[in-house]
Amino acid sequence: MKELLDLAQLLEQGQSQKVLTLTQQLVDSGLSPQTILNEGLIAGMAVVGEKMRNGEMYLPEVLQSAGAMKASLAILKPHLAREGTASRGKILIGTVKGDMHDIGKNLVTIMLQGAGFEVIDIGLNVEPQRFVTAITEHTPAVLGLSAMLTTTMLNMKTTIEAIASAGLRSQVKIIIGGAPVSQKFADEIGADGYSRDAVLAVNKVRQLMGHTSY
Amino acid sequence: MQKTFKTLAIPDPQQLMFGRTPKPLICGFGLKLGNGQVYPELNFTLPTMALEETNWAAVVAQYEEIGSIIERAAARLKPPGLMAEFELLPPMTEHPSWGAELTSVLLRHLDQLHKDTGIPCALRVTPTDIRDVTKPPELRSGKPLELLLQSFEQCAAAGAHVLSIESVGGKEVHDEALLYGDIEGVIFALGVLASRDMEFLWERIVATCSKYNVVPGGDSACGFANTAMQLAGQGMLPEVLASVVRAASSVRSLVAYECGAYGPSKDCAYEGPVIKAITGAPIAMEGKSASCAHFSPVGNVAAAMCDLWSNESVQNVRLLSGPAPEAYFELLVYDCRLFNQALETKTENVYQNLLVSSDIHLSPQAYVLSPESTIRIASTVVRETGHYAQTLAAAREAASLLREGVQQEELQLNSRETEWLERITRELNALPADEHQMIITMQERYGHLFTANSYGL
Numbered sequence: 001m002k003e004l005l006d007l008a009q010l011l012e013q014g015q016s017q018k019v020l021t022l023t024q025q026l027v028d029s030g031l032s033p034q035t036i037l038n039e040g041l042i043a044g045m046a047v048v049g050e051k052m053r054n055g056e057m058y059l060p061e062v063l064q065s066a067g068a069m070k071a072s073l074a075i076l077k078p079h080l081a082r083e084g085t086a087s088r089g090k091i092l093i094g095t096v097k098g099d100m101h102d103i104g105k106n107l108v109t110i111m112l113q114g115a116g117f118e119v120i121d122i123g124l125n126v127e128p129q130r131f132v133t134a135i136t137e138h139t140p141a142v143l144g145l146s147a148m149l150t151t152t153m154l155n156m157k158t159t160i161e162a163i164a165s166a167g168l169r170s171q172v173k174i175i176i177g178g179a180p181v182s183q184k185f186a187d188e189i190g191a192d193g194y195s196r197d198a199v200l201a202v203n204k205v206r207q208l209m210g211h212t213s214y
Numbered sequence: 215m216q217k218t219f220k221t222l223a224i225p226d227p228q229q230l231m232f233g234r235t236p237k238p239l240i241c242g243f244g245l246k247l248g249n250g251q252v253y254p255e256l257n258f259t260l261p262t263m264a265l266e267e268t269n270w271a272a273v274v275a276q277y278e279e280i281g282s283i284i285e286r287a288a289a290r291l292k293p294p295g296l297m298a299e300f301e302l303l304p305p306m307t308e309h310p311s312w313g314a315e316l317t318s319v320l321l322r323h324l325d326q327l328h329k330d331t332g333i334p335c336a337l338r339v340t341p342t343d344i345r346d347v348t349k350p351p352e353l354r355s356g357k358p359l360e361l362l363l364q365s366f367e368q369c370a371a372a373g374a375h376v377l378s379i380e381s382v383g384g385k386e387v388h389d390e391a392l393l394y395g396d397i398e399g400v401i402f403a404l405g406v407l408a409s410r411d412m413e414f415l416w417e418r419i420v421a422t423c424s425k426y427n428v429v430p431g432g433d434s435a436c437g438f439a440n441t442a443m444q445l446a447g448q449g450m451l452p453e454v455l456a457s458v459v460r461a462a463s464s465v466r467s468l469v470a471y472e473c474g475a476y477g478p479s480k481d482c483a484y485e486g487p488v489i490k491a492i493t494g495a496p497i498a499m500e501g502k503s504a505s506c507a508h509f510s511p512v513g514n515v516a517a518a519m520c521d522l523w524s525n526e527s528v529q530n531v532r533l534l535s536g537p538a539p540e541a542y543f544e545l546l547v548y549d550c551r552l553f554n555q556a557l558e559t560k561t562e563n564v565y566q567n568l569l570v571s572s573d574i575h576l577s578p579q580a581y582v583l584s585p586e587s588t589i590r591i592a593s594t595v596v597r598e599t600g601h602y603a604q605t606l607a608a609a610r611e612a613a614s615l616l617r618e619g620v621q622q623e624e625l626q627l628n629s630r631e632t633e634w635l636e637r638i639t640r641e642l643n644a645l646p647a648d649e650h651q652m653i654i655t656m657q658e659r660y661g662h663l664f665t666a667n668s669y670g671l
Contacts, residue, residue, distance in 0.1 A: 052450075058449075058452055058630070059450040059451055060394050098303075098304055100304055100342070100344065103441060106393070107393060
């Protein structure tokens with residue numbers, strides 16, 4: 001359908017206002033919100049993610065597209081809710097104890113929000129027990145842990161152990177990221193996934209949540 | 215009482231030379247900086263290990279080992295002098311006595327080195343700015359500020375020779391503006407917020423330094439311009455944006471000197487050459503020999519005007535040759551032998567030209583770091599009055615330099631970089647001459663990220 005291809009292209013170009021207008025027109029035309037989402041917005045963001053990985057788009061352009069996606073999702077959300085598919089999933093995210101770095105975490109947050117996830121960011125220098133409390137309170141499907149220092153990356157392990165001790169480990173998937181960590185480290189500390197950048201983090205979260213499409 | 219700089223201490227790019235400054239200084243155990251030689255500045259950190267009270271003895275043992283490595287390597291390589299930098303990790307600032315204890319450990323090793331070999335040396339200590347632990351950051355009050363100031367005080371009392379910091383005021387807005395490519399937000403964060411926080415912080419740091427007879431060594435825009443450089447390095451931001459941020463960030467770093475700092479500036483402050491041109495103070499720089507810590511597109515040109523040459527940071531891990539701090543110290547020493555041989559044989563201009571010309575045609579970030587570009591940016595800064603106007607002028611000058619570089623075919627930009635340079639130029643030209651209107655606009659746009667009280671607004 002041409003309009004859906006147009007929507008994907010406008011999203012890729014970060015043309016927020018046009019994306020909103022076209023989303024509304026498509027909703028008004030009676031097209032399924034699920035179709036608009038999958039064949040318009042998610043298709044557009046897939047191209048954006050691909051272009052960023054290939055070095056064809058800079059972050060400000062990607063974030064402009066993510067912002068347009070987020071705004072467009074706000075239009076679709078009540079319609080998706082009626083279909084029983086409004087919640088894409090809740091993600092809890094934070095930088096571990098002892099670490100003040102948060103730009104990577106913030107970037108992942110923006111990208112996840114742009115992809116339609118509800119993200120609860122509990123900040124930086126987060127004690128393991130605060131993660132435990134937040135999991136109990138928010139019941140996220142995925143927890144994202146960030147660390148930038150070789151002396152704080154071990155606090156990811158401590159955090160995962162604290163979550164396990166609280167009996168919550170089976171309730172939440174855990175993904176880690178940050179300059180000093182790797183897939184090997186993720187495996188060693190019992191995390192469920194690792195991502196080296198924000199675009200791949202979105203894919204990894206979707207994979208952990210078993211999403212093949214929306 | 216704040217100084218203002220209205221002229222350049224070094225107006226001639228030919229005189230903006232590594233190892234030489236109009237205002238040399240002596241610190242530590244007889245280390246004379248900017249007095250005709252370049253010295254290595256070794257920076258180091260812990261290997262992957264927990265940093266907490268329960269394993270504190272193991273942490274201290276690491277720094278004891280690093281101290282011994284410095285003693286051994288310096289005795290072997292015989293540099294004409296050296297600086298060691300102890301950059302505190304956040305918990306070491308949160309527990310001021312920890313930072314002070316490690317300062318004492320390293321000082322003891324340098325003292326021993328000096329006694330045994332006569333090699334002039336000094337210890338720079340850099341507490342971590344922990345004030346951004348809350349969101350929005352509480353910069354002018356609260357426990358983190360209290361601990362930070364205590365950390366400076368206790369490290370000074372423990373014998374630090376130079377005190378520095380990579381302060382973070384304004385970063386909460388700058389990070390967001392940078393990610394979105396919001397030029398107006400970037401200039402606001404640097405010229406309005408960061409500059410105000412620098413004044414607040416550096417008046418206090420200088421007072422502590424005066425009390426303990428410690429050299430106030432300056433600040434680094436690491437959290438700003440190096441974030442931009444790293445994101446550009448990963449292809450996430452245009453290099454031209456990182457280049458403009460670099461130039462603009464020099465004004466907030468200059469504020470430390472207006473408040474009484476007199477160098478040597480921090481190694482990761484790549485804006486250091488602008489500071490040197492304006493103040494005449496010696497600077498530390500890092501580049502190709504800091505690849506243990508991060509990659510950069512300015513590996514050689516960064517060395518062109520340095521007085522201390524640093525490795526940025528290296529973990530105390532084992533390499534094939536030996537401990538990594540020793541390996542990188544050796545690299546730095548050999549780099550410095552070349553600088554100093556060039557100075558001794560009066561071939562420094564030839565060597566500097568090689569350092570500059572080998573980089574500047576390949577990256578806009580390198581292009582704005584040449585001595586000629588540095589003097590252009592520094593001249594623009596001292597012509598203006600007020601930090602906002604200076605920041606805006608520095609950014610515009612960097613954009614002009616890049617456009618001229620392209621026109622003169624000294625620099626090649628791809629089409630996406632060219633588009634961004636045009637956009638940056640357009641947006642910089644549209645910014646108001648006066649900061650007041652901008653403050654209102656930015657409070658509406660970024661008011662959720664910062665509190666006006668933290669900046670005295």
